[in-house]
Amino acid sequence: MERLNIEEAGRTCQKVISQVKKVIVGKEPVLEKVMLAVLANSHILFEDYPGLAKTLLAKSFAMSMGCGFSRIQFTPDLLPADITGTYVFNVRSGEFELRKGAVFTNILLADEINRAPPKTQAALLEAMQEKQTTLDGKTHLLDNPFIVVATQNPIEYEGVYPLPEAQLDRFLVKLQLGYPARTEEVEIMHRRMLRGQEDVALDPVTDLRTILDLQQTVEGIHVDDDVMGYIADIVQATRSQRQIDVGASPRGSLAIFKLSRARAVFHGRDYVIPDDVKEVVASALVHRLIMKAESWVKGTSASQVLEEILRTIPVPRVKT
Structure with missing residues (x-):
């Protein structure tokens, strides 16, 4: 990793935001805060209602930066092994093989994190803090960068397990997208019509190495x-x-x-x-x-x- 020229670093950040804005309508202050968390190699918590493009936002950033992306839906029956992975016996080889969990990626969307029980939440939050996970006594380093974008429903929703304050503290920022304005909502429909399909695809405007260099630039x-x-x-x-x-x-x-x-x-x-x-x-x-x-x-x-x-x-x- 090396530090970038500061003007070049700023331009790279703006390119990422411009690419994401091809998909996400409005919400520029939120997009900037997400980019800041990426530069700080830290985790993001969204508290918002369903359907406000949190998944799309996280995926758009990952695509624009050339990063790996995975998503895991938190439910009451989700197990810690679903997050961190587990060893599975291979009958053919006669050996145990690692089946990697969702944390083995660059950007992980942890959707509705407060719908899972505390033990499962703790498995993710431990990986967030340590940037590694231990399975059967073996330590596995996670990818660099490893950034969790977690979403949680407002506390008044039924069937949620509120995150303890000590665990909330692990997130660098807490953000809200909120509902779009009327003009933004019309633009969302307009873009969907022009796209002609449900799926969204964005070309990367930078790569993983440059993101790591950007993070190193922050240190200077x-x-x-x-x-x-x-x-x-x-x-x-x-x-x-x-x-x-x-x-x-x-x-x-x-x-x-x-x-x-x-x-x-x-x-x-x-x-x-x-x-x-x-x-x-x-x-x-x-x-x-x-x-x-x-x-x-x-x-x-x-x-x-x-x-x-x-x-x-x-x-x-x-x-x-």
């Missing part, structure tokens, strides 16, 4: 001490807000740090500015906060509290 992005202090102030503030029961951990600070550096690369800069931080705070922290019961009753959301924090924390001046 400079973050000023004042910007690091700004990130720390934001996260520290979540621990003293009256509406929040449990604030973000240092992992939240690192999430903002990683996303801010990735956003700098996305926009062709080799340094982070405060605007990078502001743009990623909500996506990085919203799932890491536990709101107090009275906040839920009043309808106060984590996003609203984070907006209030951003308004009150002084923004540093950074020399460019």
Whole structure:
């Protein structure tokens, strides 16, 4: 792996987004956040209703980047072995052979992750954290990059197993696509008519090696001490807000740090500015906060509290 020229890195990111937008209508801010998570080689959680193109989005990114893609539907009877794999006895050879599970890919769509029981969820989340899986005492490294795009139904849905806070913390970002606007919905139908078929095919505009180089480029992005202090102030503030029961951990600070550096690369800069931080705070922290019961009753959301924090924390001046 090697670091790319920063302008070249930014152009590559824009090419990927442009290719994905041939299929996904609108939702540019969400597409950018997904690309930032890819640059940070980290995992993404979508909480949304069915039918909002989450599967199509994940598959479109994989095709555009020349990455491997697989999808697994989480159900109450899904077993950990379905995710990680298992050894199966081959009668002809008289030996046990590895039957790889869904995690042996680059981008894995874990659909409706909160419909599976906790033990099955834990099997995936362990692979996410360790980037490897252990089967019958043998350790198998996962592909690089390995990025999970997990979807979960809103908590009011029946038959769901909410992800524990410690497991939610493993996702770099939590995103929502939301319903399209009327003009976007018309455009979706228009594109479907022009396509003439249900399946979508996109040519890759980059390759796996370049994606790895992009991720390495992120590691070379400079973050000023004042910007690091700004990130720390934001996260520290979540621990003293009256509406929040449990604030973000240092992992939240690192999430903002990683996303801010990735956003700098996305926009062709080799340094982070405060605007990078502001743009990623909500996506990085919203799932890491536990709101107090009275906040839920009043309808106060984590996003609203984070907006209030951003308004009150002084923004540093950074020399460019």
